[in-house]
Amino acid sequence: MRLTQLPLRKPAYVDSIDWTLLSPAEGQRLREYGLCEGASVEALHHGGIFGRGPLACRIGRMTIAMRRHHAAAIEVRTGPGEDA
């Protein structure tokens, strides 16, 4: 399931990341925020009342805001996983 579809506040793990959907700069920034396969992730808040705003999520111990098209590049799975 994609990070955009993950229910709020349901802990999950990053399964895979489609880097081709992200620009090189966006990819680098997300890596620096600690996004990697196996990282723990949790969707926290959807922003915006006028249509679909950004998504706030926890990656590892960091809270990150990203737009939906970034979140759509991140495949997640719930259940047990390697904590990174």
Add this chain to the structure above:
Amino acid sequence: MTALPLVALVGNPNAGKSALFNALTGARQKLGNYPGVTVERKSGRLSLDDGRPLEIVDLPGTYSLDPTSPDEQVTRDFILGKQAGERLPDALVIVVDAANLQNHLRFALELIALGLPTIVALNMVDLAARDGLELDANILSRDLGVPVIPTVAVRKRGLDHLRAELDKIITGGPVALRPSPDEKSFDAVRDEAHRIARAAIVRETPSRRLTAAVDRIALHPVMGLVFLLALLFVMFQAVFSWASVPADILEGWVTALGTAVTAILPPGIVHDFLLEGVVGGVGAVIVFLPQILILFFFILMLEATGYMARAAFMMDGIMARVGLSGRAFIPLLSSFACAVPGIMATRTISDPKDRLTTILIAPLMTCSARLPVYGLIIAAFIPARTVLGGIGLQGLILFLLYVAGIVGAMVAALALRLTVAKGNSSGFLMEMPKYQWPRPQDILIGLWQRAVIFLKRAGTIILATNAVLWVLASFPTAPAGVKQSEYSIAGRIAGGINVLVEPIGFNRDISLALLPTMMAREVAVSAIATVYAIDADQGEDAVSMELGDRLKGRWSLPTALAFLAWFVFAPQCISTIAVTRRETNGWKWPMFMVGYLFALAYVAAGITFWTATAAGL
């Protein structure tokens, strides 16, 4: 004199670097710019226990040595000794957030690999403990191979220990970068960081309870927006209501100074110049210091508590509709204080079109230099009563002026994104820092720096402009029966401008003030005060009558409202134009900015004047 040993403070954004810098240096700080770029250089002095002084530089926060923005470039170049005009630092203090260890350690490893004498400050250990994380600094130090000092910058904990370690690693001998650092891949360094972090963690219960609880409200689609708007509303109400007492005191001092000038100096040209040009003009601006500091207080608090990133998150949806991102909201909110640092803050926006649009609309955010103008006109023409059950009418009008600037900026952004800055909207990626209660000293240092900048402006640009204006408005001396402000050189220039602005309701006072006001917006107040003081020489008592009362007798309400509307848009600030030229590398965009903003100002003032006149105000 030999140069002091140079220590660079470096780390990820939100690691508490600036708080540590403030705690180490106190108020002994120097703000400047790196040559050629507009990134702010913050340096300060630190004395070791034996009294040896060090220079310590607070570098812009960055996530890696692979820069994506101009300020990250400065950090990289500085650390590698490649920044023009700087030498290789003698030591690095790497600041890492204890609660975000595995992430921050990756960058720390990258830095340690450079081979410079290094200390790691394991900062905010108290907040990490609050979030259920306990760390062993000794294990961390063993694995990293450098000293690790737990610190709590905001409580000054661990600072003595840090100073003692600095003493040990600064030998005074030459330092060099490791000649060929082994090239490790990003992923390899990250895995190593994870391994080291895990080894150092004694106990971990994953929770960010406070931050999570506050975010449930602050980031809620409805409640969060209501909270943000309420916060901004309180901020603008406070600017008026809290400032009145200190402003009255300052006003009293200015009046006393004027009386003293009259008492000490014999009547003559020096007396007139000091009373009308200096005390009357500059004094009229200085009384607005409390309002400006209150505004800066709110902005500093929003930044220091970590709320600013939440505001950016809340605004991203709206900003996306005009082709910008939530990230642009931060420079724009800073522009409420001053467009110059606001425009400089756009350097964190990586998309060039996004950045250009943000620069071009930044002057529409109501900066603190407009406050003296708004304050004067509102206090003189808007009655101090409450409407709609307890809301101050004056504060409400001020709020509406801010809203007008914001709406104007949003419309302008949309128009720019469809025309001159056409392109796809870029993304929005941002870290949301933990909430924390700022150290009062950090806020006070920020306010102190702002107060100094404001008073320097009053003592230089505003004083000089006013002095020139006083001369132009005082000579040649008008014959009896003719108004000095009309007969003088300035009066004649104003007569020319007046032809252009008469249709939008401006009188000769305003025409006279418009030209010197290009230097800085506050000059509008001091210029009008100076001219009135000169005219008053011919009859009224110069200092006893307050400027506001004088205005009431000379301006109609529609004229006053048109003047307010003009100031929402008019680009009357030479510093903003200069910084735009520097940031866009040429005259094209600043000229474009000046043109479109003056056009907007003219139309807005005209519509206000005609509407108010038609409504019989």
